[in-house]
Amino acid sequence: MSLQDEINIRRTFGIISHPDAGKTTLTEKLLLFGGAIQSAGAVKNNKIKKTATSDFMEIEKQRGISVATSVMAFNYRNKQINILDTPGHKDFAEDTYRTLTAVDSVILVIDCANGVEAQTERLMEVCRMRNTPVIVFINKMDREGRDAFDLLDELEEKLSIKVRPMSWPIGIGATFKGVYNMHRGNLNLFSGNKTQIEKDVVAIEDINDTVLGETIGESFAETLREEVELVDGVYETFDRESYLSGEVAPVYFGSALNNFGVQELLDSFVEISPTPQGRLSDKGFVEPEDNKFSGFVFKIHANIDPKHRDRIAFLRIVSGQFKRNTFYKNIRLDKKVKFANPTSFMASSKAVIDEAYPGDVIGLYDTGTFKIGDTLTTGEEFMYKGIPSFSPEIFKEVQNDDPMKTKQLEKGLQQLTDEGVAQLFIKQPGNRKIIGTVGELQFEVIQYRLKHEYGASCSFMHKPHHKACWMTSDNQDKIDEFVKRKHNNIAYDKDGNPVFLADSPFLLSQAEGDYPEITFHTTSDFKLD
Ligand code: G4P
Numbered sequence: 001m002s003l004q005d006e007i008n009i010r011r012t013f014g015i016i017s018h019p020d021a022g023k024t025t026l027t028e029k030l031l032l033f034g035g036a037i038q039s040a041g042a043v044k045n046n047k048i049k050k051t052a053t054s055d056f057m058e059i060e061k062q063r064g065i066s067v068a069t070s071v072m073a074f075n076y077r078n079k080q081i082n083i084l085d086t087p088g089h090k091d092f093a094e095d096t097y098r099t100l101t102a103v104d105s106v107i108l109v110i111d112c113a114n115g116v117e118a119q120t121e122r123l124m125e126v127c128r129m130r131n132t133p134v135i136v137f138i139n140k141m142d143r144e145g146r147d148a149f150d151l152l153d154e155l156e157e158k159l160s161i162k163v164r165p166m167s168w169p170i171g172i173g174a175t176f177k178g179v180y181n182m183h184r185g186n187l188n189l190f191s192g193n194k195t196q197i198e199k200d201v202v203a204i205e206d207i208n209d210t211v212l213g214e215t216i217g218e219s220f221a222e223t224l225r226e227e228v229e230l231v232d233g234v235y236e237t238f239d240r241e242s243y244l245s246g247e248v249a250p251v252y253f254g255s256a257l258n259n260f261g262v263q264e265l266l267d268s269f270v271e272i273s274p275t276p277q278g279r280l281s282d283k284g285f286v287e288p289e290d291n292k293f294s295g296f297v298f299k300i301h302a303n304i305d306p307k308h309r310d311r312i313a314f315l316r317i318v319s320g321q322f323k324r325n326t327f328y329k330n331i332r333l334d335k336k337v338k339f340a341n342p343t344s345f346m347a348s349s350k351a352v353i354d355e356a357y358p359g360d361v362i363g364l365y366d367t368g369t370f371k372i373g374d375t376l377t378t379g380e381e382f383m384y385k386g387i388p389s390f391s392p393e394i395f396k397e398v399q400n401d402d403p404m405k406t407k408q409l410e411k412g413l414q415q416l417t418d419e420g421v422a423q424l425f426i427k428q429p430g431n432r433k434i435i436g437t438v439g440e441l442q443f444e445v446i447q448y449r450l451k452h453e454y455g456a457s458c459s460f461m462h463k464p465h466h467k468a469c470w471m472t473s474d475n476q477d478k479i480d481e482f483v484k485r486k487h488n489n490i491a492y493d494k495d496g497n498p499v500f501l502a503d504s505p506f507l508l509s510q511a512e513g514d515y516p517e518i519t520f521h522t523t524s525d526f527k528l529d
């Protein structure tokens with residue numbers, strides 16, 4: 001197959017949701033359709049349990065297991081589909097944000113009773129930053145939930161995206177009869193039978209056809225006709241281009257648990273979702289068709305076995321063909337590297353691959369040289385942009401509890417933060433180390449791993465910071481002046497950029513008022529603007 005053919009058959013996406021909306025269940029049903037797993041429960045067992053908040057060892061173990069399901073590839077209707085798993089646990093939100101840089105589209109799962117929730121909004125903000133195309137799946141229609149029009153209004157309002165329902169629910173909860181697919185003109189009837197593979201589909205050529213009333217009852221048929229008319233009046237006709245540019249999200253209704261609406265979703269997904277897209281580098285946009293290989297590392301996973309210090313770096317291929325045992329250049333290190341055992345992730349089994357193409361995610365074993373954001377090329381000097389760092393929400397200063405192991409502590413902190421477990425900021429004087437995270441859990445993970453993998457001991461002292469802000473200005477002197485004046489609240493990030501550690505929203509807006517020439521960013525991704 002030509003490179004173009006390889007690109008055309010691939011679809012790489014992520015499923016995102018607020019915890020409990022049904023992401024794991026939907027992932028599993030999609031894999032069942034793709035024949036990638038044989039039974040329900042296979043993905044669920046790898047899920048980080050919600051109750052495990054204090055049991056970080058258990059979480060690390062599960063994270064270890066979940067390497068296998070970090071990327072799940074399967075074939076469906078002649079397409080090779082790669083699902084990138086995004087941890088639902090909020091303490092691992094950073095992982096999710098980074099994974100979103102490696103997908104070309106997302107499916108957003110919404111619980112019909114809860115609508116848009118906190119984590120939904122944050123994840124969608126990240127998608128909006130790069131105009132990632134979004135398909136919405138409103139789940140749990142077998143349960144009592146909110147009015148469909150209300151849900152759509154809320155999606156538009158809170159997620160700043162236009163929506164276009166593609167199917168329309170008939171009843172909800174106890175009265176849920178199924179969905180009418182406006183796009184295809186058919187009725188998909190709900191039986192509540194979890195094993196149903198959606199064969200109960202009735203073709204409805206015209207919504208005024210009497211067959212509608214005969215199938216779902218006159219009163220439901222009447223409501224459906226009215227609502228569909230309203231939908232067609234309010235929402236613009238679906239236009240694939242507007243979906244691909246991230247402006248409009250097509251919406252489907254269903255019940256993942258009951259395997260209802262899932263095939264319909266998957267069929268539309270393969271029909272409309274984007275093929276692997278290029279990415280922006282510091283030397284311009286790179287198209288997937290460019291026949292020189294390139295890719296970037298968006299995730300690093302440590303082997304949890306302390307006897308083997310090796311790690312797996314997840315590389316998203318952007319352009320060209322990747323080949324095993326071929327020298328590629330790690331641009332940051334200015335060093336040629338080759339890989340004897342690159343792996344692909346076909347569902348739960350890992351296999352060594354000889355080649356891979358744009359859209360694919362491969363696992364590269366490494367002993368600690370990769371950093372998140374690293375770019376590999378055949379020799380061209382450019383770096384991919386846009387693996388953002390988001391401002392942490394919890395800040396703690398590291399205290400070295402075993403001065404004999406200072407070197408180990410330094411190395412461990414460096415490697416763990418390179419892996420993206422947390423962010424490291426250095427404060428002067430004295431090279432003090434501030435760790436920033438989005439969840440408490442990471443501190444336990446860091447402490448545990450420093451002890452077991454590096455033999456170093458540390459404790460943490462809470463710092464009262466509210467946000468870390470990166471700064472830009474047309475006038476560098478103003479930044480220098482600000483850094484000098486606020487030196488007590490200035491630290492330096494991994495790239496040596498000064499960061500303002502604002503102690504409260506009030507102090508941040510005060511700084512913004514005092515220094516109108518400076519823009520304060522809560523993500524390091526501002527270079528994309
Ligand atoms: P998540 O990955 O987004 O966190 O959600 P997950 O799939 O784990 O689903 C959360 C809960 O919602 C699960 O129940 C799951 O069975 C249920 N669920 C998912 N889809 C549907 C649906 O379409 N209808 C209904 N009624 N429930 C649904 P749980 O009790 O938390 O877990 P479990 O005991 O079933 O494993």
